[in-house]
Amino acid sequence: MRDLFIEIWESIRRNKVRTSLTGLAVAWGIFMLIVLVGAGNGLLNAFLSDSDSFASNTMMVGGGRTSKAYDGLKQGRRIHVKDGDMDILRRQEFSDRVDLISTSLSKNGYTMTYGRRYFTNVSLNGTYPSDVEMNRVKMEAGRFINQKDITDKRKVIIITHLHAKNFLVGSTDYDRLLGQSVKVGNLSFTIIGVRHGDENRDDRELYVPYTTLKSIFGLSDEVDDITFSFHGLTTQAESDAFEKEVRTAFNAAHRAAPDDNSAVWIWNRFSQNLQMEKAQSILITALWIIGLFTLVSGVVGVSNIMLITVKERTHEFGIRKALGARPGNILKLIVAESVLITAFFGYIGMLLGMIACQILDATVGQSKMEIFGQSVKMLDNPTVGLGTAIGATVVLIVAGTIAGIFPASQAAKVKPIEALRAD
């Protein structure tokens, strides 16, 4: 192995300028590949940061309006989802797939006061403990609502870290707020937890136990929506079938036609996620293809240079063969040289590409755009992962081998009689 490297080094050393120029094309190819994939990732990350805020294996069911007459009732009737509808999902037919069930109910337009500090236009969201998983609530301090809060209808509240920071005058020692009370409207609640709020969306939702909210306001059984999580689905078809089953069951409970698609609306986050993943993979594949084609031009260059090198070294290969080199020895020598050149310059390109991604992250990645009143990041973490780096390494080695194989086979074909030809 060491001998092989020495031989290759000797060969490269003699053609420094030529080798570097060729290497530049390879480095550029890989650089483009990394930057393209990195920027693509950044675009997707920014695009998908939204979908990160809930678990993907969930569905949300809400009320709608019937689109056809059924069971003696006319079309256009409003359907309200009730908290009792959660029992539908606890039935035999769903129990093997459905894991967590939660519901939510919200009341808007309150003012929250803590000492002399206050927030206007906050909303109270009555919810269940399982919401912490399904909506991916990130706790910064304290705990989320538990079952005891639900059964005892405790007047407890979860505020966001944005509120907490304000209450603490910029400090992040959120634990100090736990156990303190805040007023929402005329009601007093005890803070039991601080969750991470979404800065981009001006998050003003305060979580309270569902039962508390319902009893305080003397509300009916009607809820905003029911969210549940499930397992065991993999394909789009399975997801669609399951969604249809759920719809049929809800429709039946509300006396709507089984095939009425608007009686209840269903937000199938699983299907949405599948589609997003598909879109994501298409975009990344497209970027890889563009990057690879750029790389191909570099590889052709390497192949070309190797061919010239082989022509120049014909006499030497003749001597080697006369001395007992087998065709395989010569083949290995040239392919290894090609792989080494490609890999070496490829890694330089990869390194520069990753640096470029970091620069992109530090500049464009930090800037935000205003779209419909929301500030949106253009690129979020536009870098490539270890997977891409490994993938690119494999590509480089394969590319180097392909670039070298033709010149190498030419070299291996050199006849030992060439050694006798005086040069």
Place this chain on the structure above:
Amino acid sequence: MLIELKGVHKTYDNGQPLHVLKGIDLQIEKGEFVSIMGASGSGKSTLLNILGILDNYDEGEYHLAGKLIKNLSERESATYRNRMIGFVFQSFNLIGFKTAVENVELPLFYQGVNRHRRHEAAMAYLEKMGLTDWASHYPNEMSGGQKQRVAIARALITHPEIILADEPTGALDSKTSVEVMELLTRLNREDGVTIIVVTHESGVANCADKIVHIKDGLIERVEDNRLHHASQFGTDTIMK
């Protein structure tokens, strides 16, 4: 019998067929010092190529050390060349970017001998050639005679059955030519190395004990030259 050729024919076909060897019968014993002489176009180079397993032949048989050398694959012929034949070329054919000792090591490299043992063996042969001090020099830093001695060390390092020298003095001045021929003679006398020298110089041929004259693809005659009187010029020196 170390080398035995029976009715060897060779025809080149570049557009029109050219019958170069027209039935060569030749026998060489182990330890002989033979020269093959002939004018250019006589077929002596082709014969050398066949003896050196560098080229195939069409008809007949070639036995080298008891092995039939015929229709070998590239791998097999490479291995046979490596183990049984040591080449000394007219233009030395040292690899320019390798030092003297690396050049000498090369045949052992293709045998898969490890670096340390290879180096030791190569140094031993360079010492034998009186080139110890030149081991780490590159070919372009050496004189023609030195280069040819490096090449001879390289030919000897695998303990081959035969040394095939193709115009070994062709690129040397007459003084160095004498030295190289003396070296080959000594190797033959003292170490019993079988040497075949292909040349068109009668002075060089005269160093050998047996001279094979080739003309028009056939062996014209085999001359017993143990008394070294074949060339009227070659008694003391080599005419250039």
